[in-house]
Amino acid sequence: MAFIHKYSTISNGDTFNFGILNNLDGNNITHPDYKNAILGVNLRRMSDIVKMGLANSIKCLNGSQVDGVVVATGLGSMLNTELFISSFIDNNQSILSPTPFINSVHNTISGEIALHTKNHGYNTTYSQGGVSFEGALLDAILLTNEGKTVIVGGVDESIPVLNEILSKLKSKRLFSSGSSFFNLSPNKKNSIAEVVNCIITKREKLNSLLDAYNYSPKKDFILSGNSSCKYVNNLEGVNYSNYCGTYMTNSSYGLQMGVELLNTSNISELNGFNIPKKLNRIFIINHSSNQDIGIIIIKK
Amino acid sequence: MKVSVTGLGIVSAIGMNLEENHNSLKTLKSGISRIELLSNLDKAFLGGEIKLTNKQLAEIAFLNEENECLPRSLLLSLIATKQAWGDSKPSKSIRTAIIGSTTIGGMDLTEDYFKTKRNIHSLENHPCSVVTDYLSDYFQLDGFKTTISTACSSSANGIMLGARMIKNNFADRVLVVGGDALTHFTVNGFNSLLIYDSELCKPFDNNRKGLNLGEAAACVVLENEKSISITKNKKIATVLGWGNANDAYHQTASSPNGEGAQKAMQLALVEAKLSPSKIDYVNAHGTATSNNDLSEGRAIESIFGESQLFSSTKGYTGHTLAAAGIVEFIYSILSIETNTLFPLLNYNEKMSELKIRPISELKTDVVIKRVLSNSFGFGGNNTTLIIGE
Numbered sequence: 001m002a003f004i005h006k007y008s009t010i011s012n013g014d015t016f017n018f019g020i021l022n023n024l025d026g027n028n029i030t031h032p033d034y035k036n037a038i039l040g041v042n043l044r045r046m047s048d049i050v051k052m053g054l055a056n057s058i059k060c061l062n063g064s065q066v067d068g069v070v071v072a073t074g075l076g077s078m079l080n081t082e083l084f085i086s087s088f089i090d091n092n093q094s095i096l097s098p099t100p101f102i103n104s105v106h107n108t109i110s111g112e113i114a115l116h117t118k119n120h121g122y123n124t125t126y127s128q129g130g131v132s133f134e135g136a137l138l139d140a141i142l143l144t145n146e147g148k149t150v151i152v153g154g155v156d157e158s159i160p161v162l163n164e165i166l167s168k169l170k171s172k173r174l175f176s177s178g179s180s181f182f183n184l185s186p187n188k189k190n191s192i193a194e195v196v197n198c199i200i201t202k203r204e205k206l207n208s209l210l211d212a213y214n215y216s217p218k219k220d221f222i223l224s225g226n227s228s229c230k231y232v233n234n235l236e237g238v239n240y241s242n243y244c245g246t247y248m249t250n251s252s253y254g255l256q257m258g259v260e261l262l263n264t265s266n267i268s269e270l271n272g273f274n275i276p277k278k279l280n281r282i283f284i285i286n287h288s289s290n291q292d293i294g295i296i297i298i299k300k
Numbered sequence: 301m302k303v304s305v306t307g308l309g310i311v312s313a314i315g316m317n318l319e320e321n322h323n324s325l326k327t328l329k330s331g332i333s334r335i336e337l338l339s340n341l342d343k344a345f346l347g348g349e350i351k352l353t354n355k356q357l358a359e360i361a362f363l364n365e366e367n368e369c370l371p372r373s374l375l376l377s378l379i380a381t382k383q384a385w386g387d388s389k390p391s392k393s394i395r396t397a398i399i400g401s402t403t404i405g406g407m408d409l410t411e412d413y414f415k416t417k418r419n420i421h422s423l424e425n426h427p428c429s430v431v432t433d434y435l436s437d438y439f440q441l442d443g444f445k446t447t448i449s450t451a452c453s454s455s456a457n458g459i460m461l462g463a464r465m466i467k468n469n470f471a472d473r474v475l476v477v478g479g480d481a482l483t484h485f486t487v488n489g490f491n492s493l494l495i496y497d498s499e500l501c502k503p504f505d506n507n508r509k510g511l512n513l514g515e516a517a518a519c520v521v522l523e524n525e526k527s528i529s530i531t532k533n534k535k536i537a538t539v540l541g542w543g544n545a546n547d548a549y550h551q552t553a554s555s556p557n558g559e560g561a562q563k564a565m566q567l568a569l570v571e572a573k574l575s576p577s578k579i580d581y582v583n584a585h586g587t588a589t590s591n592n593d594l595s596e597g598r599a600i601e602s603i604f605g606e607s608q609l610f611s612s613t614k615g616y617t618g619h620t621l622a623a624a625g626i627v628e629f630i631y632s633i634l635s636i637e638t639n640t641l642f643p644l645l646n647y648n649e650k651m652s653e654l655k656i657r658p659i660s661e662l663k664t665d666v667v668i669k670r671v672l673s674n675s676f677g678f679g680g681n682n683t684t685l686i687i688g689e
Contacts, residue, residue, distance in 0.1 A: 069546070075427060076449070085414045088488045101489035102552055102678065105403065106428065106449035111679025114546040120563060123546040123681060124457050127405075128446045129429040135446030138470070139461060145468050168420050202442045248427075291437070292445070 002144040003191035004298075006183040007256045008059035010052045011244045012176070016059070020253070021260045021267065024243055029177050041116055045099070048177060049077050049157035053109040054116060056181035060151045061117060066183065067148035068122030069113050071155065072136035074129055074248020076106035079159045109155060122148070128200075130226065130288030133249045137198045137296060144186040153181030154249025176245025180252035182259075193259045196281065196297040203293050206285070213297060219280035221261065221273075223254045226288035237285065238271045251286035251294055258282035262300045303463040305687075306533035307521030309383030310630050311376050312617045313348030313514050316360070317383060322634050325642045328662065330616050332500055332512050338482045345487055346500060348514025348618025350376070369422065371406035374431045376517035377479035381435055384519035385475065390440050394527045397444040397471040399462050400432030401454035401478040403622040407485045431479060444471065449622070451677030452585075453544075454478060455518070456625025456685055460542040462522045472527040478626035479517030486621060487513055493552065501588035501619075503612040504597060504658045506649040511587045514618020518626040537633045540670065541574065541686035543567025552678050553591050558599030564682035565603050565672065572686045574670065576604045579686070581641055581666075583632045583673040584658075586612020587619050596674065597654045604656075609666070611659040615645030625675035625683065632671035632687045640664050 009015040013026020016037070034043050037055035046054075053071060084100040102108070107125035114123050122143065126135040133154035140152035158175040166174055184195070199209065222237025226246060240254040261267065261275065261282060268275055279300075286294035310317065313331025314324035324331065335347040352360070357375040361382065377400070390396060406425030413422050432447045444465075448457045455478025462474035480486070490496045490513060497510035523533060545567060547560030554561065569576060582604065585596055600610055613631050620627055635641055641663040650657055670688045 074429075081410075082414075084489065085411060085485065088484060089411075089415055096488055096492040098489065098492035098494075101485075101492055104489075105451050105678050107451055107677070107679040107681060108551065110450075111546070111551055111681070114548045114680055115551065118548055120546050120548050120560060122544045123450075123679070124448060124461075124544065125450050125679075126446055127428040127449045128432060129427050131446075132429070135444075138444065138446070142461075142464050142468050142470065146464075165420065165423055169424070200444050200446070205442065291433070 001186060002141045002184050002195040003188050004182050004184055004193040004195065004259055005191050006060045006062060007180065007259055008056040009180040009253060009256050010056060011178040011253055019260055020257045021264060047077050047079050047103060049155055050109050050112050052179035053153060053155040054113055056153055056179050057113045057117060057151050060181045060183040065119065066121065066151050068143050068150040069110050069119055070124055070136045070139050070150055070152040071110040072126045072132040072249050073106055073109060074127060074132045074156050076127065077104050077108060077157065078162050079157065080104035082161050130248050131200050131286060131292050131294040133252045134198050134200045134294035134296065140184050141195060141198060144184055147186055149185040151181055151183050153179060154252035155179035156247040156249050158247065173246040175247050178244050178247050178250060178253055180256045193262050193298045193300060196299055199295045200292055202291060206293055209295060215283065219276050219278060220283060221275055221279060222283050222285060223258055224285045224287065225251050225254050226286065238273050248288065251284060251296065254284040254286065255296055258284050258298050262298065301467050301469065301524050303466045303539040304523050304528060304535040305520055305537040305539065305633065306523045306528065306535060307384035307386060308536060308630050308633065309380040310518040310627060311350065311380050312516035312620065312627060313350055314616050325616060325631065325634065326640060326662065328645060330645050332618050335482060338484065341487060346512045347482055348512065348620065349482055350515055371425050371430060372408050372481035373402055373404060373479045374434055376481060376515065377431045377435065377477050378438065380517040381475065381477050381519040384521050385439060388531060391530060394472045394530055395443055396441055396473045397465060398432060398436050398441050398475045399458045400447040401458040401622050402428050402431055402447065402480055403449055403451055403454060404480055404483050404486060406430045407483045408481060411484050435477060450681045451679060452621050452624055453675040453677035453681040453683040454622035456675035456683040457544060459520065459539065459626060459629055459685055460544060460683060463539045463542055466522055466524045472524050474522045475519060476522065476626060477519045478623040480515060480621040480623050482513060482515040495589045497588065500646045501615055502646040503586035503588040503614050503644050504593050504651060505647050506651050508588045508590060508593060510589050511614065512618040514620045516617055516620035516623040516627050518623055518630055520626060520629065537636060538688045539685065540688040541568040541572025543571060543684045545682050547680035547682060549680060554595035554676065556595060558595040560680055560682040561596055561599035561674065561676060562602060564684040565599065568672065568684040568686050579604065579670055579672045580668045581635060581671045582608055582610035583628050583671055584610050584612045585674040585676045586614055588614060592676065594653055597651060597656065601654060601656045606655040608656055609641060609659055611642065611644045613642055628673050629685055629687060632673045635668050635671055636687065636689055639666055639668050641666060
């Protein structure tokens with residue numbers, strides 16, 4: 001069984017220091033003071049995507065060590081990818097700096113986390129479009145099944161060229177930056193939430209899945225991401241992407257929002273939706289992929 | 301729960317199917333040649349290039365003309381997956397997952413866009429998930445799907461995840477796919493790191509100068525007993541063990557004594573409940589870079605001692621990046637099935653730092669029951685798989 005012990009998010013508002021529910025009116029990403037969050041590292045050449053992942057990981061570790069590091073990123077470092085492509089197109093492939101090539105690799109983030117937290121354990125990186133984080137979380141659940149502790153998170157970075165491309169593609173939404181990480185273990189003691197399951201499947205299977213889990217609006221609450229659940233019968237939920245913006249791994253933000261809700265007794269309503277008094281489970285339903293949905297189910 | 305391998309598919313520079321790959325390996329035929337189809341490179345590069353255009357690949361995959369502008373890694377992956385999947389069907393009573401692995405996804409189309417600024421929609425194929433999404437639809441799968449991108453260990457991690465999903469009863473059947481085509485991005489990238497040999501690569505040779513890249517895709521089908529009882533598929537091999545550890549030493553280089561590599565191999569041996577003496581052959585990562593082969597060689601020596609049989613097949617295919625792990629997993633199965641060990645190519649002189657001596661001639665006088673295969677990558681990634689009969 002997978003229990004969440006710590007979380008950390010960098011997103012709109014100062015979520016890094018004060019959490020998500022205290023920052024629901026934040027409009028711009030607020031980066032923490034990385035010099036304090038990531039000690040002893042030369043940050044000058046580190047891209048935001050690595051800094052976000054590393055700062056969140058260090059916070060989730062809180063000085064402890066874990067058996068594994070699992071990271072999800074939809075696009076990795078587009079900044080370095082674009083930089084390296086441009087360098088060989090513009091230079092006509094003469095002498096190139098390898099630095100952007102090295103930093104463009106998707107697992108740069110998980111690699112840097114291992115390097116700077118001296119973690120020699122399990123290490124991997126998932127990239128499955130809008131459901132990248134759900135794949136990483138499933139691996140983290142497997143690790144806890146195997147008796148291991150793990151930090152797992154999602155991170156994506158918005159850069160100008162990406163939004164130029166999205167505008168040209170006539171995308172309804174532009175991309176934001178953001179990252180959330182979690183510390184999971186098989187131990188219930190002192191945990192703040194339990195991950196009941198994490199599923200990736202086709203959109204049309206949502207109703208039957210909710211039935212299979214006996215979803216009840218009286219006891220359960222839905223956080224839905226990247227579009228509402230309205231096309232499904234009688235189902236609505238708070239759209240977490242209204243708060244964190246759109247990025248491929250923003251269901252990790254939804255997960256932290258859910259964990260905070262499970263641990264807060266003084267909120268009865270969120271964005272017009274009543275939260276059940278005896279809140280049992282939260283379903284984080286992610287619609288950011290065209291064909292697939294991700295469903296993360298958590299309880300206290 | 302036992303993890304059986306029941307389907308294999310492979311396309312590489314040494315063959316467009318399993319039999320062709322096997323024939324090339326046992327006749328010591330390399331697929332490395334001057335890279336030609338990937339045009340406009342600023343100098344001559346040697347690589348394991350598949351000498352078929354995207355149009356020809358689309359024809360082999362029975363795709364119609366409009367699909368010619370799909371990423372090359374997708375075309376290669378589709379051909380390999382068709383071979384492994386055969387006439388299998390999705391089934392309500394078999395929980396089937398698909399795990400892709402790639403480093404470049406649709407990078408070839410992205411490069412084209414940045415060069416020409418034409419067809420912006422080709423950028424929709426950029427994400428690494430492009431291959432897995434396509435295959436999942438093509439084979440009508442509706443279960444768990446994900447893509448692993450851990451550089452050169454990607455598909456080894458894919459097999460490891462698939463095996464763990466079956467062992468933990470999260471899936472009954474898993475398709476693991478790994479595919480990377482040659483791109484300007486990767487050829488220029490490894491060249492910028494000054495580890496791209498301008499001659500044929502020489503893994504584990506004292507005078508090795510670096511790697512040659514290659515392109516390949518491969519697919520394996522993993523099943524538990526319940527799934528096999530329904531599919532009636534023949535068991536080809538067993539995934540006995542797996543280990544993943546991080547070197548935590550440097551972003552691209554391996555530590556001098558290969559601590560991460562040693563740890564990954566030890567973890568895999570523990571998972572398989574085997575002592576090192578039970579491993580008949582080590583299929584090394586052996587990229588022919590100065591750094592990898594020394595670090596890996598020392599790690600193998602420290603775990604297995606001086607008489608361990610080992611070699612690398614990078615001289616046949618080139619380094620196929622994300623596909624390397626699954627390609628070599630399949631070659632390891634060929635070694636077990638035919639009791640044959642495929643030697644290094646281009647090997648002349650033993651490395652002065654090592655006592656162990658790699659296999660430099662075809663060996664057919666051996667009994668091979670268990671093979672350990674390594675895949676290492678940027679980011680300190682070290683993954684080891686152990687394959688049995």
